């Protein structure tokens with residue numbers, strides 16, 4: 078955690094420093110480890126619950142380690158109304174992964190759900206790394222994930 082100490086030290090007196098601390102922490106570890114978040118909360122005198130609120134709101138942050146391809150299914154209001162549950166179920170079925178659970182290292186995929194990713198007109202939406210897929214259906218999930226598996 079020495080690197081984390083350096084990051085915190087650089088931002089602890091800066092108002093609004095939480096987001097850059099979280100971004101830099103994720104750059105180092107590839108995700109935001111729970112013990113790191115506790116340390117950040119204590120050092121910045123911010124309640125852990127507030128930090129978890131920030132981390133779970135912004136889709137760029139992850140609380141679990143990632144594999145090569147990170148699948149994010151939006152469960153925001155527009156996507157929920159348009160069938161996000163079916164998309165989540167289809168991703169689980171195709172990959173064998175449960176959302177938010179640490180994936181086995183031999184899987185190419187990590188899987189999580191996120192709040193709105195900002196393209197509600199395309200709902201329901203799935204994101205794989207930096208690629209956005211809109212108007213998703215379970216059939217499209219199978220087709221798209223099949224392309225990533227080959």
Ligand code: FES
Nearest residue numbers: 151153156193197
């Ligand atoms: S609610 Fe899913 S993109 Fe906005």
